[in-house]
Amino acid sequence: MDPVILFFVLGITAGLLRSELRLPAAVYEFVTIVLLLAIGLKGGIELAKQPLGQLLPQMVAVVALGFVLALLAFPILRKLGRLQRADAASIAAHYGSVSVGTYAVAVAYLGSRQVSFEEHMPLLLVLMEVPAIIVGIILARGVSRSTRWGSVVHEVFLGKGIVLLLGGLFIGWAAGPVGVEPLEPLFMDLFKGILALFLLEMGLITAAQLTGLRRYGVFLVGFGIAMPLFSSVLGIATAWMLGLSLGGTVILATLAASASYIAVPAAMRISVPEANPTLSLAAALGVTFPFNVLIGIPIYHAMAAWALG
Amino acid sequence: MNSYPKKLLTIVTEAALESTLIREIDRSGAHGYTVTDARGKGDHGVRDAGWPASANIRVEVVCDAETARSLAALLHDRYYQDYAMILFIADVEVLRPEKF
Numbered sequence: 382m383d384p385v386i387l388f389f390v391l392g393i394t395a396g397l398l399r400s401e402l403r404l405p406a407a408v409y410e411f412v413t414i415v416l417l418l419a420i421g422l423k424g425g426i427e428l429a430k431q432p433l434g435q436l437l438p439q440m441v442a443v444v445a446l447g448f449v450l451a452l453l454a455f456p457i458l459r460k461l462g463r464l465q466r467a468d469a470a471s472i473a474a475h476y477g478s479v480s481v482g483t484y485a486v487a488v489a490y491l492g493s494r495q496v497s498f499e500e501h502m503p504l505l506l507v508l509m510e511v512p513a514i515i516v517g518i519i520l521a522r523g524v525s526r527s528t529r530w531g532s533v534v535h536e537v538f539l540g541k542g543i544v545l546l547l548g549g550l551f552i553g554w555a556a557g558p559v560g561v562e563p564l565e566p567l568f569m570d571l572f573k574g575i576l577a578l579f580l581l582e583m584g585l586i587t588a589a590q591l592t593g594l595r596r597y598g599v600f601l602v603g604f605g606i607a608m609p610l611f612s613s614v615l616g617i618a619t620a621w622m623l624g625l626s627l628g629g630t631v632i633l634a635t636l637a638a639s640a641s642y643i644a645v646p647a648a649m650r651i652s653v654p655e656a657n658p659t660l661s662l663a664a665a666l667g668v669t670f671p672f673n674v675l676i677g678i679p680i681y682h683a684m685a686a687w688a689l690g
Numbered sequence: 691m692n693s694y695p696k697k698l699l700t701i702v703t704e705a706a707l708e709s710t711l712i713r714e715i716d717r718s719g720a721h722g723y724t725v726t727d728a729r730g731k732g733d734h735g736v737r738d739a740g741w742p743a744s745a746n747i748r749v750e751v752v753c754d755a756e757t758a759r760s761l762a763a764l765l766h767d768r769y770y771q772d773y774a775m776i777l778f779i780a781d782v783e784v785l786r787p788e789k790f
Contacts, residue, residue: 406741650743
């Protein structure tokens with residue numbers, strides 16, 4: 382097992398044993414910022430090498446995938462889970478969108494196995510964050526006039542995640558490989574160390590969500606595991622249609638399978654306040670994030686290898 | 691030194707609500723506010739500020755009695771149902787009444 386994953390396990394264990402350990406909130410913020418910028422920069426460098434027009438089919442496909450995943454999750458949550466409309470819509474938005482932390486783990490996983498992937502994936506990551514949020518809000522309240530779309534747009538596009546990813550992409554694109562070189566010690570060389578700290582804190586946060594999970598039970602656990610498996614199949618199918626490499630297919634499957642816990646919770650809290658955040662975070666963080674990190678990514682790797690034969 | 695009676699309205703709520711809340715305060719006619727990071731426990735469980743989704747803020751507003759009452763009523767109507775929020779009003783004395 383990759384040592385960065387062991388940091389996650391350490392965090393969960395410490396959290397479950399009620400250890401005093403916690404990262405200061407400012408450190409968690411800093412670590413998240415470095416990860417987001419590093420991912421953005423890497424993608425930006427790659428974008429500098431190829432015309433954006435060539436990537437258009439991929440960009441359109443992942444946006445469509447984001448819409449479809451949220452729309453598929455909603456009826457399952459509503460009918461099978463018998464959840465309230467707002468709760469089902471909010472959870473659907475979480476699962477249609479993506480998790481940057483899970484993406485980073487997949488990148489580290491492929492890196493340690495020397496599997497290469499299309500380096501412009503961060504662009505697709507940014508694009509996949511947004512559609513599900515819009516679906517979630519519309520599913521929760523219809524296209525009503527009372528929705529303050531101005532503040533929704535502000536919340537979605539000016540949230541920390543999107544600003545830093547897009548900012549990193551832009552800086553990487555503008556500076557190019559040579560320009561970014563002086564920044565590499567912080568953003569590239571330290572990537573794994575920063576990721577380890579991030580996963581340690583994620584383990585602590587995950588452990589805290591597990592108590593919420595005990596209250597809401599079996600359906601959420603089942604959904605939190607079945608949904609990413611199902612989504613990853615759609616991700617692999619999309620990657621196959623786009624003709625991505627093995628590594629790219631694993632990344633897209635992981636993106637499809639991951640559930641957001643930064644951008645979407647913040648947007649839902651403001652736009653769909655009646656949805657209970659404990660439910661969506663218990664599923665996304667208590668079940669799906671650890672599932673993807675510990676078991677999911679190797680499964681998607683195996684499925685992708687089988688699909689690409 | 692003369693002191694003048696004012697009201698101190700204290701709101702403890704989710705950090706996610708900060709920008710929305712500050713818009714409401716600006717619109718209410720209050721002349722200022724103070725925001726501090728906070729953590730604690732209430733109906734919504736322990737809010738330990740370990741990461742953004744579990745962070746709280748405490749917002750303090752010193753204003754006249756009428757503004758405090760109308761702001762409290764507005765926040766109660768709009769946010770009490772869906773958000774983790776408490777508020778309370780206390781009597782305070784200030785030295786420069788024109789500031790508030």
